[in-house]
Amino acid sequence: MDRNGSKNGLMFPKPAKQKKRKNHPKSILQNEEDGSCYLCVLLEDCWAVYSYREEHHIFFSKHQRALSEEYGLKVRLCLRHHRNGPLAVHNNQKYRRLLEKKGQQAFEALHGHEKFMEVFGENYL
Ligand SMILES: [Zn+2]
Ligand SMILES: [Zn+2]
Structure with a gap:
């Protein structure tokens, strides 16, 4: 036993708890302010600015x-790439998988692979 009588390793005061608030972190994949659609840029190199x-x-x-x-795994999409028609991620398994892969890569660049598996429990790469 050490001089402080610590048996459990809690020799240092716990850091103050972060204030709990509902926060909505920004996308970790896209600059959401520039008005572009993530898939227009990724697939077509088109930087069109959309009002919606x-x-x-x-x-x-x-x-x-x-x-x-919670982890900012979201992107802004034009309607054509979100819900409307065959190129929309909600209608297109290939694009869905592509975004999942991009999402995992962006997450792992920040938090690592183990953390991704811990949080999402599946490998999309
Ligand atoms: Zn688009
Ligand atoms: Zn969606």
Whole structure:
């Protein structure tokens, strides 16, 4: 036993708890302010600015949507790439998978692979 009588390793005062607030972190994949659509840029190198875009959560099944929100795994999409027609991510399995892969890569660049597996429990790479 050390001089402080510590048995459990808690020799240092715990850091003050972060104030709990509902925060909505920005996208970690896209600069949301520039008005572009993530898929227009990625797939077509088109930087068109849209007056209306929709927010898409990259992992959106069940509890994953909240996790996507928490970790900024979301992108702004034009309607053509979000909901309308064959190129829309909600209609197109290939683009859905592409975004999941991009999302995981962006997450892992910040937090690492283990953390991704811990949080999402599946590998999309
Ligand atoms: Zn688009
Ligand atoms: Zn969506």
